[in-house]
Amino acid sequence: MLNQPRRAPLDLLVVGGMTVDRLPDGSATAGGSVVHGGGAAARMGDRVGAVTVAGPEPEVEPALRGLRGLLDRVEVQRVQRSIGFEHRVDGERRVLRFLGSAGILIRLDGAPAARAILYAPVAGEIGATGLARASGKALCAAILQGWLRRLVPGELVSGLALAELDPGLVAALARMDLVVASREDLLADADRPDKQLDALRSALGRRPVLVLTDATAGAWCDRTGSGASERWQVPVARVVEGVPVVGAGDMFAASLALRWPRGGAATRDGITRAARDAMETVARELERRR
Numbered sequence: 001m002l003n004q005p006r007r008a009p010l011d012l013l014v015v016g017g018m019t020v021d022r023l024p025d026g027s028a029t030a031g032g033s034v035v036h037g038g039g040a041a042a043r044m045g046d047r048v049g050a051v052t053v054a055g056p057e058p059e060v061e062p063a064l065r066g067l068r069g070l071l072d073r074v075e076v077q078r079v080q081r082s083i084g085f086e087h088r089v090d091g092e093r094r095v096l097r098f099l100g101s102a103g104i105l106i107r108l109d110g111a112p113a114a115r116a117i118l119y120a121p122v123a124g125e126i127g128a129t130g131l132a133r134a135s136g137k138a139l140c141a142a143i144l145q146g147w148l149r150r151l152v153p154g155e156l157v158s159g160l161a162l163a164e165l166d167p168g169l170v171a172a173l174a175r176m177d178l179v180v181a182s183r184e185d186l187l188a189d190a191d192r193p194d195k196q197l198d199a200l201r202s203a204l205g206r207r208p209v210l211v212l213t214d215a216t217a218g219a220w221c222d223r224t225g226s227g228a229s230e231r232w233q234v235p236v237a238r239v240v241e242g243v244p245v246v247g248a249g250d251m252f253a254a255s256l257a258l259r260w261p262r263g264g265a266a267t268r269d270g271i272t273r274a275a276r277d278a279m280e281t282v283a284r285e286l287e288r289r290r
Contacts, residue, residue, distance in 0.1 A: 010072060011046035012258050013114035014038040015106060016146070017125040018054040018063065021246070022086040022099070030054075030063030032083070033120030033143065036247025037254035040285045042070045046258055049073030049112050053104055053125060055082035073112050079104045083123045085157070087246070094246075098123070100153040106130055114138055116257045119176075120250060121146030131172035141178035141257040143249065148185045159188040162203040170203060178260060179208040180253045183215070197222045197231060209266055211256065211275065213249055218279070221271050230268060234275040240286040248282050255281035 016033035023029065034050040042048040048071050054060050060082055067074050084099030105127045116139040119126050124147055131142070147165060150158045162170075173179060179200070186196040193212055197220060200210050210222040218235040255278035261270030 008047075010049045010112055010114040012038075012041050012116045012118060012254060013049045013051065013073075013112060014041065014118045014120055014254060015051045015108065015111070015126060015130075016120040017083045017101070017106065017122055018052050018060060019083045019085055019122055020055075020057045020059050020099075022084070024088055028057075028059050030057075030059045030082075031247060032122050033118075033146075033247075033250040033254075034067065035063055037118065037120055037250035038067065038071055040251035040281055041254040041258055042072075043285070044255065044258065044281060047072045048254075049075070049114060051075045051077075051106060051108065051111050053077045053079050053082075053102070053106055055079055055102065057082055075111065077104070077107060083125065085122075096157040098149075098151045098153055098155060098157050101125070101151075116141065116260065118143070118254055118257045120253065123149065123151055128166060128168035128172045131169070131175075139178065139257060139260055139262075140176050141180065141253065141260070142173055142176050143253045144173075144179060144181040145185050145249065148181075148188070159185065161188040162186075162199055164188075165203075174204045174207060176204075176208045177266075178211065178257065179204060180211045180213065180249070180256065182213045182249055186212070193220050194231070201229075209271060211271075213252060219252075219275050221268075221275065223266065223268070223271065232268065232272075234272055234279075236279055237276065238283055240283050243286050243289040245286065248286065251282045251285050252278045 014034050019032040021031045034052045038050045079102035083101040086097040088095045108130045119142040148160045189199040190196045206224040212220040216239045222231045259274040259277045
């Protein structure tokens with residue numbers, strides 16, 4: 001028998017669970033990082049794959065068909081129910097109620113090879129052992145949001161402090177090349193960007209580059225090279241108003257991982273260019289919602 005040709009590595013593999021989101025108008029739609037981040041990355045023209053967990057809900061199948069038509073690889077681990085959230089708006093603040101999940105961790109053994117991997121849980125569905133895949137030559141990036149949520153079925157979602165995370169998970173995150181969080185994610189630790197980055201750096205050590213998103217104010221970057229540490233802000237070039245912004249953080253992180261500087265340590269200029277490109281990707285994706 002002839003050997004099958006090996007598939008070329010993907011440009012990006014997005015790992016995270018699929019959600020069923022109940023919206024304020026009474027409708028429901030499928031979401032999650034694989035939908036928002038994976039879709040945005042694929043529309044950039046790169047070879048993108050996803051590993052996800054999903055249930056049998058009617059909203060899930062159309063979303064999976066859409067992903068399979070857009071992404072190069074989609075691997076689905078079936079569970080009895082998808083991760084569920086109820087979305088409400090309280091003034092200018094988005095409020096989430098956790099509706100439940102199957103409580104299953106994503107399995108990453110046998111996942112397709114990729115030049116960059118983005119771990120993007122929405123409800124803690126990636127464990128420390130899953131992050132052990134973070135090795136080899138792939139750029140390994142993580143979005144913290146899904147690990148920093150206190151989730152009790154039927155109750156509003158609240159934030160966890162970094163000190164409440166499992167030590168094994170923290171140790172695995174400390175081996176990442178890039179860690180992305182939002183200011184909202186870290187409110188349990190501090191309310192100012194500089195203090196939030198201080199807390200994150202203290203928890204994760206010197207290895208990862210940290211990027212803290214700050215909505216329309218842009219993003220804060222923090223790196224510790226061989227010399228002194230440095231921290232700087234990358235402003236948003238343009239703001240898209242009047243459209244839903246659900247998933248914008250996933251779009252940003254996926255684009256950032258794809259455009260991350262290759263070869264050697266990421267420089268300040270290279271990180272800044274990647275962040276600006278990622279913000280432009282988010283703006284284009286939000287404009288598609290008009």
